[in-house]
Amino acid sequence: MIIVSIVPGTGHADPQPSPIFVKEIPPGFRDWKLISVAHEEGELNDIRAILGNDIAVKAFREGKVPFPEGAIIARIAWRYVPSDENNKIFGRVQSFVPGEAPPWYLQFMVKDSKKYAATGGWGYSQFDKDRKPGPDSDMNACFPCHQAIKERDFIFTRYTP
């Protein structure tokens, strides 16, 4: 009898690695409540809104960490551009608004402590302007940077009343 192993040489028989990336856009996210807004300069050069599902927004408003299971935070980013039409009316360069969707258009963090145990209980995701998920290589940078704010359960954004 010949036993053929189809498991690569990782030393254990689990055929699936822990999923750490979210591959589907949470439905209805564009209707979610506002958590806050921000502008990122430099290479990103975007203006962004951070929305949350009801579980996430409730936790933010109560100031509770860690976030409960099922919390999802959505980050929408747009190119940061001057509004020529507004500036013309105001008579000066004053107004900056969202432009086109950049390659890093949508990002989500999904709380599932078991499924995403390897990355602090949050799954990370990124979708481009065509709503296609980004490669895992892009995603590998998420958790190391978010670890810097472990005491806030890995969330940079603060709720803005």
Place this chain on the structure above:
Amino acid sequence: MIIVSIVPGTGHADPQPSPIFVKEIPPGFRDWKLISVAHEEGELNDIRAILGNDIAVKAFREGKVPFPEGAIIARIAWRYVPSDENNKIFGRVQSFVPGEAPPWYLQFMVKDSKKYAATGGWGYSQFDKDRKPGPDSDMNACFPCHQAIKERDFIFTRYTP
């Protein structure tokens, strides 16, 4: 018999001028859906979110003007400040976030073609950081400037998908 007039000399008997300003904050506005975001430089120096009630958001998404009766648009503004905590983690000045509420914290436009006929069918309002309505003198500047975009039913903000 002596007839005493108590009507000031305006030539007609209507004791109430048309209301053009909204004096109460629409309840639940902070739960409304996101229309867009913006940054205003100069004296304002704020970062802002524009939210809408369901009537307003539906009209925006369908690209319909004029907006239907009952549409309300909310503009929340916060001081535009660098995020020291984010920048420390990123290792560069990159991140700008909402700071404190400025005196022009909340603004609303309420569509009621009859009530606000004198100002294009929209009532205007402004509330400070203590949620007190601003003086009418502040509000008198709203309509003249919004008239520049009459063809979009007086709304500067464009919906951002």
